[in-house]
Amino acid sequence: MKPDDLKFLIVDDFSTMRRIVRNLLKELGYNNADEAEDGQIALSKLRSGLFNFVVSDINMPNMNGFELLREIRADDQLKKLPVLLVTAEAKKEDIVLAAQIGANGYIVKPFTKATLEEKLTKIVQKMSGST
Amino acid sequence: MAHTGDTEDLEALFDQISSETLARLDAEPAPDAAPAVQAAESGGEAASEQSPEFYQRVGMLTRQLHDALRELGYHQKVEQAVHSLPDTRQRLDYIARLTGQAAERALSNVEKGQEIQDGVEQEGARLSGKWRELYERRLGVDDFKQVAADTNAFLDRTQEDARATQALLTDIMMAQDFHDLTGQVIQKVLKLAQDFEDELVKLLIESTPADKRNAAQSEWMNGPVIDASSRDDVVANQAQVDDLLESLGF
Numbered sequence: 262m263k264p265d266d267l268k269f270l271i272v273d274d275f276s277t278m279r280r281i282v283r284n285l286l287k288e289l290g291y292n293n294a295d296e297a298e299d300g301q302i303a304l305s306k307l308r309s310g311l312f313n314f315v316v317s318d319i320n321m322p323n324m325n326g327f328e329l330l331r332e333i334r335a336d337d338q339l340k341k342l343p344v345l346l347v348t349a350e351a352k353k354e355d356i357v358l359a360a361q362i363g364a365n366g367y368i369v370k371p372f373t374k375a376t377l378e379e380k381l382t383k384i385v386q387k388m389s390g391s392t
Numbered sequence: 393m394a395h396t397g398d399t400e401d402l403e404a405l406f407d408q409i410s411s412e413t414l415a416r417l418d419a420e421p422a423p424d425a426a427p428a429v430q431a432a433e434s435g436g437e438a439a440s441e442q443s444p445e446f447y448q449r450v451g452m453l454t455r456q457l458h459d460a461l462r463e464l465g466y467h468q469k470v471e472q473a474v475h476s477l478p479d480t481r482q483r484l485d486y487i488a489r490l491t492g493q494a495a496e497r498a499l500s501n502v503e504k505g506q507e508i509q510d511g512v513e514q515e516g517a518r519l520s521g522k523w524r525e526l527y528e529r530r531l532g533v534d535d536f537k538q539v540a541a542d543t544n545a546f547l548d549r550t551q552e553d554a555r556a557t558q559a560l561l562t563d564i565m566m567a568q569d570f571h572d573l574t575g576q577v578i579q580k581v582l583k584l585a586q587d588f589e590d591e592l593v594k595l596l597i598e599s600t601p602a603d604k605r606n607a608a609q610s611e612w613m614n615g616p617v618i619d620a621s622s623r624d625d626v627v628a629n630q631a632q633v634d635d636l637l638e639s640l641g642f
Contacts, residue, residue: 275572284565320576340417349573356402360409363417367406369399371569374562 264290267385268310271296272303272317272329273347278370282316282347285374289381300324304332307339314384319348319355327362334363343384347372460599470595473588483581487574494570501560501567508553508560515546 269286271294273279279296286294295310297303301324303317315333319326326346333339345366346359359367365387366380461470522539525531531539597605 273572275575277568278572281565281569285562288562318572334417349576353402353405356406357409360406361413363413364406364410365414366410370573371566373566 265293267291267293267313269294269314269316270303270306270310270312272298272300272315272321272326274298274318274321278318278347282377285377286316288374289378291381300326300329300332303329307333307342308336312342313388315342315344317344317346319346319350319359327358330359330362330364343388345380345384347377457599461595469591473584473591476584476588480581480584483577487577490570490574494567497567498564501564505557505560508557512550512553515549519543519546 299321343365347368349370
């Protein structure tokens with residue numbers, strides 16, 4: 262799968278973090294991305310647009326990342342969508358919960374470009390293998 | 393970036409559970425978990441040298457206050473609020489540390505970048521001068537060979553310098569993640585401060601004589617203080633607190 266075939270949705274309530282993730286994706290060759298500031302907005306964008314990948318924060322107002330992930334996994338159209346959680350929540354129970362409800366990856370902030378690249382590549386490779 | 397010792401264990405754990413979950417993606421989603429919060433106990437006493445009546449009066453007031461607090465259930469809330477202060481100090485300390493580190497990181501990278509760009513500019517200017525001399529036929533064959541070799545090396549180095557500058561710019565960008573991290577902590581501190589203020593104000597109203605209480609209550613309670621949008625308006629809130637304290641004779 263080529264980088265430009267993937268359309269990303271970056272979900273974070275902090276605009277600076279959305280910009281950081283967007284710029285990092287661009288540096289990694291993924292130029293196609295849109296943004297949402299919470300889970301609710303993300304969900305409506307996901308339902309109306311053709312996204313292939315979600316990079317989401319957890320701690321957000323209105324609908325947090327866990328709730329968003331549950332909604333995605335419960336939606337027939339969206340349930341196979343890869344979701345990478347990027348969050349400041351480093352508690353073990355949060356990481357376990359994320360895995361239990363179907364996150365494809367979990368990155369703890371602050372993170373590096375190399376970490377994002379490693380997790381993304383792993384997920385993208387699995388996507389390419391399964392499609 | 394530094395990693396803690398158990399990061400790899402957690403990653404392995406995550407990968408294991410995640411792959412199991414994703415393997416049975418068509419099955420129903422898992423239930424939620426909730427974190428627990430708890431409070432602690434404390435106590436304190438004070439004394440001074442005055443007349444026996446003074447002692448008696450202070451003692452009586454203290455007892456009344458103590459009983460009133462207990463009766464109203466505020467002693468625990470105030471205790472909780474007091475116990476949250478060291479935590480708040482730690483959080484503020486974290487913000488100061490993180491913003492400081494981010495500023496240092498950005499500034500160091502800017503300094504390194506400036507150094508690289510200065511080098512490019514100086515060598516570019518020097519070579520440009522040499523090529524001008526060449527076009528004006530003021531250079532011999534040996535000089536020309538040297539200029540050609542230097543120019544070739546400069547072109548190679550410029551690519552390296554551009555990559556190094558790009559890496560510094562990325563690092564400056566990554567340093568801005570403090571905004572997200574400190575922002576979340578600031579929101580928690582604001583919530584603590586708001587809860588603390590709310591409890592103290594309620595306590596003030598309850599401990600105000602009945603005849604003054606209605607006026608004080610209506611004055612304070614009319615304001616939508618708990619509204620999130622008014623929360624960052626610290627001056628207005630403080631003015632309301634000051635007004636209330638004044639109306640109560642404090």
